[in-house]
Amino acid sequence: MQIFAPDDISFMQAALEQARLAAALGEVPVGAVVVHDAQIIAAAHNRREADADPAAHAELLAIRAAAQHLGRWRLSGCTVYVTLEPCVMCAGLMHQARIERCVYGASDPKAGALGTLYAIHADARLNHTFAVQKDVCAGEATALLQSFFSRLRGRGASREMAQG
Helix, strand or coil, rough: CCCCHHHCCCCCHHHHHHHHHHCCCCCCCCCCEEEEEEEEEEECCCCCCHHHCCCHHHHHHHHHHHHHHHHHCCCEEEEEEEEEEECCCHHHHHHHHHCCEEEEEEECCCCCECCCEEHHHHHHCCCCCCEEEEECCCHHHHHHHHHHHHHHHHHHHHHHHHCC
């Protein structure tokens, strides 16, 4: 059993709250917060459906807000907490933003780019690498995702039966 720092758990709980907000809007329940100097400076959740934007991932929105908050694009000294392992796009953005660390909850076997399918954070060919901590509140993050997709599948089955 892994032991996580209390701050990591606390900040991941804030990201999980963002994920619950996403689920309430019918979005895939992924939430993210950006922390600088032990303070949350940005928080966001998935908004792809609401914004009709394929790039409106929680991490991307939170990183943009953090850059605006700090008034700079280099987010050195920042940690991104996200409930699901980032995809290639979001991991690439973390690289570009020069974040110091990413902490995530559930691993993503279909798109994970921070250790599962790819390891963008540790690719020595790139000009910036960053630390990653996985599995923080993974059970809770996984349960949110499973519950969301289970409800979606249930609605699809109900529609099929009604149309039948």
